[in-house]
Amino acid sequence: MDLFIQLTLTGLTNGAILAMAALGFVLIFKASDVINFAQGEFLLIGAYVTFAMLAQLGLHWTLGLLLTLGVAVALGVAVERLVLRPMIGEPIISVIMVTIGLSSLLKALVSAIWGNQPKAFPPFIPSQPVKILGATVGEDRLWAIVIAIFMLGIFSVFFRRSREGIAMRAVADDQQAALSMGISVKKIFAWAWSIAAATAAIGGALVANIVGVGPELAGFGLRVFPVVILGGLDSIPGAIIGGVVIGLLEAYTGGYIGQGLNQVLPFIVLILILMIRPYGLFGQEIIERV
Amino acid sequence: MLTLNNIEVIYNEVILVLKGMSLQVPEGKIVGLLGSNGAGKSTTLKAISGLLKPEDGEVTDGSIKFMGEAIHHKDAAEIVRMGIFQVMEGRRVFEHLTAEENLLAGGYTRRERDLSSDLEMVYSYFPRLKERRHQTAGYLSGGEQQMLAIGRALMAQPRLMLLDEPSLGLAPMLVLEIFGIIKRINQEQGTTILLVEQNANLTLGVADYAYIMENGRIVLEGYPEDLRQNADVREFYLGLTEVGQRKSYRDVKHYKRRKRWLS
Incomplete structure (x- = not known):
């Protein structure tokens, strides 16, 4: 029983971080139909920039995190300006290819600046173990869950109520029609990429706090795919629930069946979901009027 | 309020769609x-609203003025x-x-x-x-x-x-x-x-x-009342000929009948 609770907590926290990387992914897909293969690298950059701010520059963590968010937003805007804007009007598949190139570029940039060695990270959220129902779990891991839920709330309200949020969904539905009502598609894309980079940066900072920084953090990018396929590429709640489900699955298989299988299982789920519900559990179905 | 003066629109730098439209x-x-x-x-409307650009269309000649201001180089958001x-x-x-x-x-x-x-x-x-x-x-x-x-x-x-x-x-x-x-x-x-x-x-x-x-x-x-009286409009747009008479197929030779305004 103790093992079960322990695994559940680990799974939930891993899931929460996966969900945060997935949120940005979903956001970009919702606004521009682009599958961003560089999402994992956004997380990586977030982790390393936080590391630079806190460990190398020695800033207070509030200021450091704010600056990290600033860098993330600037990164999002830069990607939109330099990479995506010239691609407007090109087929979506070309844009997706560009994001693959972007992911290699960002990864190379990180290892050029910070090297390839994993580094210890001065925790800004206390990581002392806390006892819950007999299981022990780091306090920072619990914060990951809280922050993920908080982000889910903010995003849901943003997309349902705010003008920019509705405009973003409108652009995803029909770009030209959105253009005809004065919605600037370029601005919306810049918004989407900045917010995506910022959420990934928060996720990155949390991961860095929990496990330290290292180039293997980009591997999160790959693990995001089962999450978003499960939850639906364009669903915000789907990203969170998908994240938690994949996180739990990984933890349970790792704990009960054996390490190794838990690396593979998410992708087995991915294939199953693609066969049964290709648009995911919560994704939009394609509306056809007959 | 809105004036289109002799505009020309070209798609893909080749296809001339509007040829001096006012x-x-x-x-x-x-x-x-x-x-x-x-x-x-539709091209005319898109030229006015600035929606030609995403379709690779371009106003290459003439001017579009709204409230006295030229708008054919503004983008869609500005025009809205x-x-x-x-x-x-x-x-x-x-x-x-x-x-x-x-x-x-x-x-x-x-x-x-x-x-x-x-x-x-x-x-x-x-x-x-x-x-x-x-x-x-x-x-x-x-x-x-x-x-x-x-x-x-x-x-x-x-x-x-x-x-x-x-x-x-x-x-x-x-x-x-x-x-x-x-x-x-x-x-x-x-x-x-x-x-x-x-x-x-x-x-x-x-x-x-x-x-x-x-x-x-x-x-x-x-004006609508004048157009309704125009023989060509009546035949080609309103589907009318002599009032109350049905047209025999022998008389329907659209392909031969020349519209007066084309020549």
Whole structure:
């Protein structure tokens, strides 16, 4: 029983971080139909920039995190300006290819600046173990869950109520029609990429706090795919629930069946979901009027 | 209010679609623009609203002036902010948004934060949209989607509304209803309207002035009552010949009969 609770907590926290990387992914897909293969690298950059701010520059963590968010937003805007804007009007598949190139570029940039060695990270959220129902779990891991839920709330309200949020969904539905009502598609894309980079940066900072920084953090990018396929590429709640489900699955298989299988299982789920519900559990179905 | 002076539009740097097109829309009026498929009606509207660029079209000659200001080099968002709103052909509602969210998207350029009184105004023209406000727009009927498309335009409070074939694919009863509402919007809101249509009879019924275009230019213009008397309009656009007589197939030689305005 103790093992079960322990695994559940680990799974939930891993899931929460996966969900945060997935949120940005979903956001970009919702606004521009682009599958961003560089999402994992956004997380990586977030982790390393936080590391630079806190460990190398020695800033207070509030200021450091704010600056990290600033860098993330600037990164999002830069990607939109330099990479995506010239691609407007090109087929979506070309844009997706560009994001693959972007992911290699960002990864190379990180290892050029910070090297390839994993580094210890001065925790800004206390990581002392806390006892819950007999299981022990780091306090920072619990914060990951809280922050993920908080982000889910903010995003849901943003997309349902705010003008920019509705405009973003409108652009995803029909770009030209959105253009005809004065919605600037370029601005919306810049918004989407900045917010995506910022959420990934928060996720990155949390991961860095929990496990330290290292180039293997980009591997999160790959693990995001089962999450978003499960939850639906364009669903915000789907990203969170998908994240938690994949996180739990990984933890349970790792704990009960054996390490190794838990690396593979998410992708087995991915294939199953693609066969049964290709648009995911919560994704939009394609509306056809007959 | 709006003046198109001898404009030329080229798609993909090769295809000449508008060949010296001129028209005028006076403030507060409904102006009809008639023509068959491929005449260049939609292109004309897109040239005005700045939507040519995403389709690789370009105004290469002539000028488009709105309230005395040249607008053919401005982008779509700027033109909407100046008060021109195009209701695109084929309704183009945002399928996955609810009816009300569609309307709010239409009001995107408004400065006011609270648009609830505008929503009520739209619902007073289209009570059916109020019943369906929380439904996904993609599942509305064709008529309701067209109402939503016009309602979306109303939300922006435009000074000039460009309507591209609002009758497309709708039942005749609904078309009558929509045209009635267009007339009301013009009278009650004071919105100037440029109406592109294939339905000549209805358009001449609501318009204050009308243009007929073929092959990328205007071939005929006039007040509706004068156009109705024109023999060519009667035959080719209204489907009438001698009043009360049916036409025998022997006389229908459209391919031989030359329109007087082409020569």
